Amino acid sequence: MKINQFLKFEPILKEKIWGGEKLMKVLSKKSDKTDVGESWEISDVPGDTSIVSNGHLKGTDLKQLIVNYKSDLVGAKTYQVFGENFPLLIKFIDAKEALSIQLHPNDELAKKRHNSFGKTEMWYVVDADKNANLIVGFKKEVTAGEYLKNLKNNTLLDILNVDAVVEGDVYFIPTGRVHAIGAGVLLAEIQQTSDITYRIYDWDRKDAEGNSRDLHTEEALNAIDYHVQDSYKTTYQKKENTASKVVSCPYFTTNILPVKNSVSVNHTDKDSFVIYMCVKGSVTFKYNEVEEVLYFGETLLVPACIKEFLIDSDEYSELLEVYIK
Numbered sequence: 001m002k003i004n005q006f007l008k009f010e011p012i013l014k015e016k017i018w019g020g021e022k023l024m025k026v027l028s029k030k031s032d033k034t035d036v037g038e039s040w041e042i043s044d045v046p047g048d049t050s051i052v053s054n055g056h057l058k059g060t061d062l063k064q065l066i067v068n069y070k071s072d073l074v075g076a077k078t079y080q081v082f083g084e085n086f087p088l089l090i091k092f093i094d095a096k097e098a099l100s101i102q103l104h105p106n107d108e109l110a111k112k113r114h115n116s117f118g119k120t121e122m123w124y125v126v127d128a129d130k131n132a133n134l135i136v137g138f139k140k141e142v143t144a145g146e147y148l149k150n151l152k153n154n155t156l157l158d159i160l161n162v163d164a165v166v167e168g169d170v171y172f173i174p175t176g177r178v179h180a181i182g183a184g185v186l187l188a189e190i191q192q193t194s195d196i197t198y199r200i201y202d203w204d205r206k207d208a209e210g211n212s213r214d215l216h217t218e219e220a221l222n223a224i225d226y227h228v229q230d231s232y233k234t235t236y237q238k239k240e241n242t243a244s245k246v247v248s249c250p251y252f253t254t255n256i257l258p259v260k261n262s263v264s265v266n267h268t269d270k271d272s273f274v275i276y277m278c279v280k281g282s283v284t285f286k287y288n289e290v291e292e293v294l295y296f297g298e299t300l301l302v303p304a305c306i307k308e309f310l311i312d313s314d315e316y317s318e319l320l321e322v323y324i325k
Contacts (some may be wrong), residue, residue: 002072006285006292007065007301009050012040017131017207020096022186026127027297029093038093041299043274044086045195054292061185062086075272075304078324087324088252090275090299091189092126095181101135101156101201105193105223106175113219114196118175121191122234122247122254124295124320126279127168129184135169136179136232137161141206144221146292151217155202161232170234173249176225188277190322192251198223243321255321259283259313267307273322274302281317286310 011029021038023029042062043050043322050062055280066086071079078087103108106117111117121135139161142150146193150156160178160275163169165185173179178200181187199217206212236246236256241263257263259281267274276285282295285302287309301310311319 002305003057003069003303004288004306005055005290006287006306007052007057007303008054008292008294008298009301010053010064012043012048012050014038014040017205017213018095018097018099018183020094022096022127023092023297026094026186027189028295029092029297032200035096036094037096038091040089040091041277042086042090042301044193047091055290063156069303072305073273075270075324077271078273078304085193087193088275088322089195090192090277090322091191092186092297093189094186098200098203099181100158100203101178101180101209102197103178103220103224104173104175104197105219108176109223110194110196111279116196117192117194119192119194119196119250120175120249121173121189122179122252123171123173124190124246124254124277124279125165125166125167125185125186126189127186128165128169131164132172132184133162133164133182134169134180134185135152135160135162135176135182136173138226138228140156141228142226144224144226146219147224147226151200161228163233170236170246171232172234172249174225174249176223178224188279188320190252190254190320196301226294233277246320248325250325253323254324257311257319257321259311259317259319262310262312265309265311267302267323270302270323272325273304275320275322276300276302277320277322279318279320281315283311283312283313283317283319288313
């Protein structure tokens with residue numbers, strides 16, 4: 001039996017030392033906490049498996065969906081490569097305070113050290129306070145020795161690239177690239193399924209018990225990409241009712257899809273599930289007799305076996321469209 005519905009999942013909310021209230025106040029997540037930093041929208045990370053929140057499959061977890069529906073859910077190629085593991089982790093992140101400066105190991109290093117995938121990721125800025133910023137990469141070429149010297153001298157920020165950001169800005173974060181989300185930024189994050197992070201600087205802050213969080217200085221040293229780029233921001237174009245490429249890499253492709261009135265979607269050229277994150281407005285997905293509304297701040301998964309459908313909107317809306325090549 002094929003899946004004949006669009007899939008929405010219960011958000012998995014994560015309290016963080018740097019988290020705030022925007023996930024609830026801006027994106028309408030449900031929590032009475034005041035330090036929620038992350039909403040895991042679709043997750044197959046062990047211990048944090050997403051559970052369907054709609055339709056006749058409500059209550060089924062993502063792992064069981066893959067076991068039951070295999071390539072009908074994720075696509076034949078994806079199932080061949082990843083088996084019963086979902087390859088992406090989809091999040092919204094609210095940084096009331098700056099996150100730690102960090103990086104992620106590549107697949108080879110993550111496999112060797114942690115028996116895990118690496119973590120290539122991308123950010124789409126949903127909302128940003130005035131003067132909010134992101135740290136991405138180095139602003140000048142440095143050696144490992146120079147990096148270590150700045151780290152020890154507490155002058156790491158002198159060699160890092162800091163960009164002021166606004167809504168709609170995109171940054172691609174390959175493994176090894178040093179990065180941090182600054183205070184006042186709310187963003188969508190698309191990444192490989194991995195929770196491996198090397199924290200290199202945490203602003204000398206303490207947790208509620210007065211303890212510093214662990215740093216991973218030695219592990220990070222040979223995992224960092226020390227090369228510099230002229231610009232780290234991703235440029236892209238928007239075209240109404242057309243999916244335009246934002247990021248494409250071996251792990252995922254992300255498009256931006258501005259919707260006005262109605263758009264007919266055809267994915268017969270893809271052998272993959274397709275994920276939609278609503279980053280502006282709201283839309284209605286329609287397939288046969290099935291309809292599902294996707295509101296601002298929500299995420300929806302279209303199974304690989306559903307190739308053609310309509311997206312309607314009563315207002316100008318924007319979606320991130322994510323799939324595996």
